[in-house]
Amino acid sequence: MRNGKPKQNKYTKDTAGQPASRQSSPARPREKRVEKAGKSQSRSIQQADSFLDEMKNDLMAFFQINDNQSFTQEQVLEHFDTSDRRMKLIMHGLIGELQDEGFLTRQADGSYRADADANVVEGVVDHVNSRFAFIVPDTEAGVRRDRDDDIWVSTDDLAGAVDGDRVRVVRFTDSRNGGRSGAKRRIEGKVASVVERGRTELVGRIEVWPTYGFVVPDSKKIYDDIFIPKEKLGGASDGEKVIVRLTKFPDPNSSKQRFEGEVLTVLGVAGQNNTEMHAILAEFGLPIHFPADVEQEAEAIPTKILKKDLAKRRDMRDVTTFTIDPIDAKDFDDALSVQILDNGNYEIGVHIADVTHYVLPGSKLEEEAFKRATSVYLVDRVVPMLPEKLSNGLCSLRPNEDKLTFSAVFELTPNAQIVNEWFGRTAIHSNRRFAYEEAQDILNHNSGDYLEELRLLNELAYKLRDERFKNGAINFETVEVRFRLDENGVPLAVYPKIRQDTNKLIEEFMLLANKRVAEFVHSLSKRNKGGEENTMVYRVHESPAEDKLRSFSEFARKLGYKLNVDDEHLSNSMNRFMASIEGKPEANMLQQLAVRTMSKARYSTEDLGHFGLAFRRYSHFTSPIRRYPDMMAHRLLQHYLDKGKPADRDEYEEKCRHSSEREKMAAEAERASIKYKQVEFMSRMAPDQTFEGVISGVTEFGIFVEITENSCEGLVRMQDLSDDFYEYDKDNYRIIGSRTKKMYTFGDAVVVRLKETNLARRSMDFALVSDSAGRATDLSTSRRPGRSESGSRSNGSSSSRSGGRSKGKDSVAPKGENRRGGRGRR
Structure with a gap:
């Protein structure tokens, strides 16, 4: 076992029900100030600045962890092995203080019991290293803006909890001062109980011995090997990757301090490409295959478009339309159409695969799409949200085929100003499928298919981009890597992904559609009785926390750069900073740190805007083949076009929360696959x-x-x-x-x-x-x-258009712009 046997718990009773002997415990950090509880506030266990504080903390922890029992003063003295007369008097006094402060309740028989709600919070374990973990407390909205309220817990005090478990934790400290320069210090605590196991299945490499086995977990957040009895080896051989189910967890009240499990699946020989990619998916709880009933339901969908399917749609099959995607893409979510109008304006159609025409509420396909919530892009493969018949077939906007779409059609002036807009279901016929590189080559050489349409779209995209940055969008440009693999998945080369004008072209029109759909749904709220706002799935990105910004600004200052966080227009200040680091050796790292300083984008029914894009309202509408929130946006948009009443906000908020969590897991799996291939x-x-x-x-x-x-x-x-x-x-x-x-x-x-x-x-x-x-x-x-x-x-100047048109046609791909080119996670 990597971690030794935890020391005996001084707060709990042994298995015979007798008080455990008092054990020494590691000293907790000393802090200067103690939070005082108000009358309506439960009292936090104080930071120990003296022996009496330490004793009081120990008493509180003892009562809280055993909050289902009551104890007489004599039983408490016996538990703490107190025989000295002076110590008995002190303990009596401390118990009295805790009663006066409302932490303890005196029972009718004279015994004492902890207030069940005092100083206990619920949260999720984030096991950051082998020595300690943080408990991330729940919030009313279910969203964490920062991690300052996380509770530090020693590994020995986790009570058998592992990363991802939901637990009840007793807080030991709640001081906010201490450390250098008055820096905040962490709250400490101890896990009282495990409420719900976050994971019961793990992935790892098995070591097989004559009478047992051990699984060494792949996860960097699981620090103990898993003991496997001989009869539970499931036919696994030494050195193979396996999925194991945890059957027993360390018991803090007994001598059994190890994990036990059983092998569920043998993935294959460790080190082989398929084995390792499947192991990464399993590690993050992501599916490898579709259930048979889901595949059967997909196969049963008719492939032919019927007349009734076209009856209520706007027919745009005669309009020049094409797609631009990565060279290896098969799931074409979106297409662009171009028409020049008689008045000199342009009609630009953003056409999105009409996934919800095929995936109906209550179906097996719908259940599976919600469960997955997103496609997963590993280095060498895509694990789609929808079965291949839909993702690469029926829904994919392949060239020279009639397709059903949901469209946002804009009339734009030559200066890219919106004159009119229309939203609704359409039918299109794509004339051409471009790869990004192919379309860029046509622009570079002024020759090729649909040159005039590509040139027009590119000019409009530049104007849309310039306007966006003028309004305060932030220009994050961090490096994303790509791999060249051989037929066995072995990496032959690693290189930075280059973003070209065609990537940015697609990005701008997707951003425009996402923004205007959100604004349009909101505008329809005015017809509701009482002014009730329409429920919508928004992609929200809140402004960064001030303390994080100041910390990053100070970090940048010590490296010789200036970021003015007091600037009324923070985005402009951030863009000036980005321009100042361009071309410097540390630019990529600073850009990544700047991104981490920002809040995380997420899905919500709350209309909170998008700070990074400088949009008052923003949704995700343009990628329903690979994102469930886009499917929700399609359904809600059609619901309101049909004059429906505001949808159930709580139902959609829960779906948003689930989608955000799945997106995070998919991103972690993607990063793990990149790191594996780099190594x-x-x-x-x-x-x-x-x-x-x-x-x-x-x-x-x-x-x-x-x-x-x-x-x-x-x-x-x-x-x-x-x-x-x-x-x-x-x-x-x-x-x-x-x-x-x-x-x-x-x-x-x-x-x-x-x-x-x-x-x-x-x-x-x-x-x-x-x-x-x-x-x-x-x-x-x-x-x-x-x-x-x-x-x-050194040249003393930076472009005043640092957030606008790039100096060249190529630039490094920004973080979050994944294999979908200009269709990143923003």
Whole structure:
């Protein structure tokens, strides 16, 4: 077992019902201020600044964890092994204080019992490393804006809970001060009970012994091996990847402190491409195959479009229409049509696959689509939300076929201003299927199919983009990697994805449709009695938390860049910052950190707007083949076009919450597959091959380095920096040699070689070959020479259109723009 047997719990009774002997416990961090409870507020367990505070905390924890029992004072004294007369008097006094403060209730028989609701919160375990976890408390809205209220829990105090479990936790502290510069410090606690298991199935590599087996989990958040009895091995052989069901969990009240399980599925030999990709899907609870009844229902859908299907649709089959997608795409969600009107304006149609015509409420297809909520894009495959007959067949807007669509049709002036708009169901016939590269080549060479239409759309897209950034949209441009694989899925090359004008063209018209659908549904609310707003599925992105912005601004300042978070127009300030780091070695890391500073986009029925896009209202309408929220948006739009009343908000909010959670899991699986392939690619490198890189992170255990040419990241461990003893300077994001004062800081250029790869953990270690490290002479700042206070480049100017038209046709793909080209997660 990786973690040893937890120490005995000093708060609970042993299995015989007798008080457990008092055990020493690790001292909790000392904080300066104690929160005082008001009359209507349950009292938090105080931070211990003295022996009496420590005793009081222990008493509170004992009563809270055993809140289904009552105890006399004598039983409490016996539990804590208190025999000294003075200590007995102190304990009596503390029990009296807790009663006066409302934490304890005195029963009719003279015993005491904890208030069941006092100081206990419910939340989900986020097991960040082998030493401790955070409990993420529930909120009324079910959404966390930040993590400052998370509760720190030692692994020994998890009571058998694992990552993802829902638990009841007793808070030990609630001080908000302490630490350097008055920084916030974490609340501490202890798990009282597991409410619901978040996961009962895990993926890992099995080690088989003569009479038993152990499964080493793939998840970086499960830190114990799983014991498998011989009769539960399920035919697995040593070294295979398996899915295992947990059958027994560590019991904090007994000596059995291990996980036990049974093998459900043998995925295959560890290290093989299919095995590893299936293991990643299973690790994140994502499906591999469709149930048979879902496939059967899909196969039963007629392929021919009937006259009745066309009867109530706008027929646009004679209008010039085409699709632009990634070269390997098969599920074509969207198409664009172009007409030049007699008045000199342009009619641009954004046509979206009419998935809800085929996937009906109450059907098996609907249930499965909701359950999955999204397609999953791994490095080498797509796991679709809908069966292939729909995703790549009936719904896909393939060329030279009549297709049923849901459309947003706009009349635009030559300056890209909307004059008229129309929303409804249509029928189209795509004349051409373009790959992004193919359409871009036509634009670059001014020659090819539909040149005039492509050129017109491109010019309109530029104007829409310029207007969007003028209104405050933020220009995030972080690197996304792509792979070239052989027929066995082995990575032969890793390279950055390039965004071209055609990617941005599609993106702008999808953004326009998503925005205007949201605005249109809202505008129909005026016909409702009492002004009740129509329920709609919005894609919301709230403004970032001020403390996170200030922390990031301070971080950037110490690297020589300026981000003014007090600027009335924060987006403009952020865009100036983005322009100032363009072309710098640390640009990619800073862009990623800036993205993390932002709130996470999510789905909601609350009309909260989209901060990053600077849209008052925004929805997801344009990708129903791969996103369930878009299906919901289609149904709601049609409902209101049919003059329906506002839909059930609670029902749709729950569906939004589920969709956001599934989107997060899919994104994590996608990142895991990328990381696996990066490690696999690097594992084939020669031991003496060197790579130029940039320090992308600094921690107490080493420095992370990102290789410039392929964005692969690895760790240079502190113990491998043998020329000096290095200390971690957290405030200045660097490590400093105690003897030489040699300094490594975020963004420094280094040269590394590969030291070790670990495919099972999807990680790699580097060894430092050379560097340009400076010397730390002033510990108050790590500003580098050669940068102005404003952070501008040496030429002293930056484009006033930093958020608008790119300087060239190509740019690095922004984070979140996945395999769907311009159709990212925003």
